[in-house]
Amino acid sequence: MTPLDGTPVLTAAxxxxxxxxxxxxxxxxxxxxxxxxxxxxxxxxAGREVLILCGPGxxxxxxxxxxxxxxxxxxxxxxxxxxxxxxxxxIKARDGWGGAxxxxxxxxxxxxxxxxxxxxxxxxxxxxxxxxRLHELQATAQFSIAVDLPSGLATxxxxxxxxxxxxxxxxxxxxAKPSHLLQPAARYCGAVRLLxxxxxxxxxxxxxxxxxxxxxxxxxxxxTRGLVAIVPGAMPGAAELASIAALRSxxxxxxxxxxxxxxxxxxxxxxxxxxxxxxxxxxAVLIGPGLGRDAQAQHRLDxxxxxxxxxxIDGDALHLVTPDRLATLKELAILTPHSGEFxxxxxxSDIxxxxxxxxxxxxxxxxxxxxxxxxxxxxxxxxxxxxAHASDWLSTAGTGDVLAGAIAAxxxxxxxxxxxxxxxxxxxxxxxxxxxxxxxxxxxxxxxTAARGAL
Ligand SMILES: NC(=O)C1=CN([C@@H]2O[C@H](COP(=O)(O)OP(=O)(O)OC[C@H]3O[C@@H](n4cnc5c(N)ncnc54)[C@H](OP(=O)(O)O)[C@@H]3O)[C@@H](O)[C@H]2O)[C@@H](O)CC1
Ligand SMILES: Nc1ncnc2c1ncn2[C@@H]1O[C@H](COP(=O)(O)OP(=O)(O)O)[C@@H](O)[C@H]1O
Ligand SMILES: [K+]
Numbered sequence: 008m009t010p011l012d013g014t015p016v017l018t019a020a021x022x023x024x025x026x027x028x029x030x031x032x033x034x035x036x037x038x039x040x041x042x043x044x045x046x047x048x049x050x051x052x053a054g055r056e057v058l059i060l061c062g063p064g065x066x067x068x069x070x071x072x073x074x075x076x077x078x079x080x081x082x083x084x085x086x087x088x089x090x091x092x093x094x095x096x097x098i099k100a101r102d103g104w105g106g107a108x109x110x111x112x113x114x115x116x117x118x119x120x121x122x123x124x125x126x127x128x129x130x131x132x133x134x135x136x137x138x139x140r141l142h143e144l145q146a147t148a149q150f151s152i153a154v155d156l157p158s159g160l161a162t163x164x165x166x167x168x169x170x171x172x173x174x175x176x177x178x179x180x181x182x183a184k185p186s187h188l189l190q191p192a193a194r195y196c197g198a199v200r201l202l203x204x205x206x207x208x209x210x211x212x213x214x215x216x217x218x219x220x221x222x223x224x225x226x227x228x229x230x231t232r233g234l235v236a237i238v239p240g241a242m243p244g245a246a247e248l249a250s251i252a253a254l255r256s257x258x259x260x261x262x263x264x265x266x267x268x269x270x271x272x273x274x275x276x277x278x279x280x281x282x283x284x285x286x287x288x289x290x291a292v293l294i295g296p297g298l299g300r301d302a303q304a305q306h307r308l309d310x311x312x313x314x315x316x317x318x319x320i321d322g323d324a325l326h327l328v329t330p331d332r333l334a335t336l337k338e339l340a341i342l343t344p345h346s347g348e349f350x351x352x353x354x355x356s357d358i359x360x361x362x363x364x365x366x367x368x369x370x371x372x373x374x375x376x377x378x379x380x381x382x383x384x385x386x387x388x389x390x391x392x393x394x395a396h397a398s399d400w401l402s403t404a405g406t407g408d409v410l411a412g413a414i415a416a417x418x419x420x421x422x423x424x425x426x427x428x429x430x431x432x433x434x435x436x437x438x439x440x441x442x443x444x445x446x447x448x449x450x451x452x453x454x455x456t457a458a459r460g461a462l
Contacts, residue, residue, distance in 0.1 A: 008047050008178070008200040011395055013216030015209060016361075017182040019127040019162040025181065025206040033096040036204055037065060040180045041072025041100070043202035044154060047178055048077060048121065051152060056083040058117035058144065061101070061108075062124035062158070063090045068097030069154050069180070070123025071104045078106060087114035089124060089137060111140055120148035122174065126155035127162045127184065133169040145172035153177040156186060157195045164359035165189025165381065173197065181206040183214055188393045189360055190381045199395070212361060212391040215384070217437075218417075218430035220257070220462050232259025233290040233419030237412070238279065238311055239265050240304050245297025245322065245408040248448050250274045252412030253293070255455035256434055258419055262289075279307065284314045290419025292316045295324030295343075296408040312336065317418050319343065320373075321411040325352050333371040339387070339424040341374040342367075343411050349377055365391055374428045376414065378407065382432055386425040394432050398439040405448025410435045413455060434458045 017025060026036060048057060059074045061067035067088065077084045087109040092101045101108070111124075122141065125133075133141075141158060145151045151174045156162060159169035162184045177196040179187055186192035187199045223232055235253045239246035243265065250263045254273055263269075266278035277283065284292060294311050298304045300323050308327050312318070318340040320328065325348040333340055344352060353367045364377040368385040377383045380402075382394040414431030421427040438454035439446070446454075 008043075008202060011179065011183045011187070011199055011201055011214040014201055014214050015182050016185055016188065016212040016214060016393060017210060018185060021210060022127055022181060022184070022206075029206060031205065033065065033094075034099060037068050037072055037096050037100060039204040040069045040202065041076060043180075043204065044069060044073035044178055045076035045080070047200070047202065048073060048119070048152065049080060049082065051150060051176065052082065052119045054082075055118035055149065056085070057119040057121060058085050058087060058114060058148075059121040060111055060124050060141070060144070061086055061088045061092075063093045063097070064125065064128045065094055065097055066123050066126035066128065066155055067092055068094065068100040070121065071097070071100035073121070073123070074106070075104045085109060085114070085117060087111045111137065114144070116144050116147040118149045120144050120151040121154060122151070122158050122171075123154040124158040126180070129156075129158065129161065129168060131168065133159055138169045138171075142172050145174070150175050153196065155180045156184060160186045160192040160195065162186055165192040167191050167195070171195045176200060178202050180204055185359060185361055185393070188214065188381055188395055190379065193381060193396065211389045212393065215392040215394040215429055215433055217462060218426065218433055220430060220459075227259075229259035230288050232257065233416060234258070234260040234262065234286075234288050235412075235415045235419045236262045236264065236284060236286075236289045236292045236316075237415070238292065238294040238298070238307050239263060240297050240307065240323065241299030241301065242297030243267060245405065248405050248408040248452055249293055249296045249412030249415070251449075251452040252409040252455055253416040255452055255459065256413040256416035256431070257459050258416035281310050284311055284316060289316055291319060291415045293319045293321065293411055293415035295321030296411050298323040300326055317424070319411055319415040319418055321407065322348070328352070330367070330371040333373050336373075339372070339374060341376060341414055341418060341424055341428045342371065343376045343378060343407065343414060345378045345407060361385075361391055361393065365389065374424045376428050376432060378410070384425070384428050384432060390425050392429050394436060397436045398442075400442070400444050400446060401439050401451075403446075403448060406435075406439075406451055409438075409448050409452045409455070412452070437461065
């Protein structure tokens with residue numbers, strides 16, 4: 008049972024391919040899955056009675072295998088089924104279960120509820136009676152665990168076909184699936200833990216992991232650590248927040264292009280001029296937080312984009328560019344749209360957030376950080392990282408400005424724009440975890456120092 012950080016994310020079809028590529032039979036993979044589930048359950052149940060709900064497919068098969076192993080280990084375990092198993096592997100697993108099989112409709116509740124009804128094979132919404140029963144049994148349990156996915160969730164796009172109960176833990180078999188990470192599905196999974204079943208899964212989509220960042224050395228000075236230039240506009244507070252965030256993420260020098268005084272004094276302030284960015288030492292330029300969308304904003308953006316720097320483009324600036332303009336930039340830019348900014352720039356669509364973000368990155372030839380409770384980061388070369396479960400308290404004004412500053416600091420210091428974007432998103436989420444609840448964006452920016460210090 009391991010955390011998901013850095014692990015591959017596979018769709019249902021990719022899971023089937025990975026399963027075939029192992030050359031291992033479905034029965035053997037199911038045995039591995041059942042063994043992993045039983046080991047996890049022994050720890051999580053701590054001696055309490057376990058009720059395993061088994062569906063007709065291989066998800067149910069995993070449940071029968073786990074039940075058999077738990078009973079053999081002396082644990083109190085009962086099984087309730089929805090229907091007869093249909094796949095050969097699930098039939099064999101059920102036949103290997105020596106105990107009674109109750110009916111889900113009238114099975115008595117237990118302290119520990121295990122949902123092995125449906126996994127990656129769910130093809131349509133659940134019947135109301137089944138969904139209601141699942142909610143009842145989960146509500147009376149002390150602790151609930153979903154095998155692979157809570158029943159009712161689509162696997163590939165974060166969609167909810169039928170609303171499941173909110174589980175305490177989901178055991179992802181073989182690899183994380185998009186719905187463990189994408190909303191609205193992810194909120195029902197609880198803590199997601201990976202059970203390794205020996206799939207040699209490799210793909211371009213991964214769960215975001217902590218970056219490996221170098222600390223300064225004896226040869227470092229402020230410019231080698233990265234000079235971030237920040238272009239402010241109509242709402243100066245946003246650029247101030249981004250400036251603090253860039254410094255506290257480890258930038259060596261933050262130049263805020265304003266003559267308005269402010270703190271901290273570590274921020275260097277100089278009035279905007281049309282040649283303000285003519286400095287080869289600039290490692291990254293951030294433009295967009297609080298920029299406004301008026302003629303002055305458009306002028307500053309056009310002037311900035313005519314320079315050959317590495318850009319982080321956020322907020323209002325995303326309303327003043329087109330994907331075609333972005334694709335002509337010399338250096339790979341990083342775009343940080345929330346869903347409204349994303350739709351305005353790239354249009355709306357029904358496909359999954361992962362696919363939309365990947366397409367947008369290819370279209371604009373830029374790194375796209377598609378923000379939200381689920382943040383997806385995509386590169387034009389196809390790499391994708393998905394951030395797992397950020398603090399919902401991030402939904403407060405100014406936290407996006409803080410993110411933009413953190414990413415700009417990373418962009419000034421790292422050669423790979425995708426890695427820089429990933430590092431900034433990681434630092435931002437970690438800073439939020441350190442802030443507990445009801446923090447404000449100013450607190451979040453300050454907490455970046457501790458987040459950076461932990462790496
Ligand atoms: N891939 C791997 O490497 C490994 C995968 N493993 C495990 O296999 C799981 C996937 O198994 P799976 O493909 O058999 O699908 P599963 O989720 O059990 O359900 C399919 C069954 O349910 C039925 N059904 C669907 N929707 C329904 C509904 N709303 N209401 C009622 N029925 C519905 C559907 O019938 P049909 O749609 O054909 O009518 C079919 O009979 C995966 O999550 C993991 O746990 C591990 O064992 C080992 C390695
Ligand atoms: N419910 C949520 N859970 C986790 N993170 C969230 C949630 N809502 C927003 N965020 C994060 O908070 C930040 C908000 O950014 P943005 O919408 O641009 O705000 P602002 O423009 O006010 O700074 C983004 O990093 C986003 O990913
Ligand atoms: K399940």
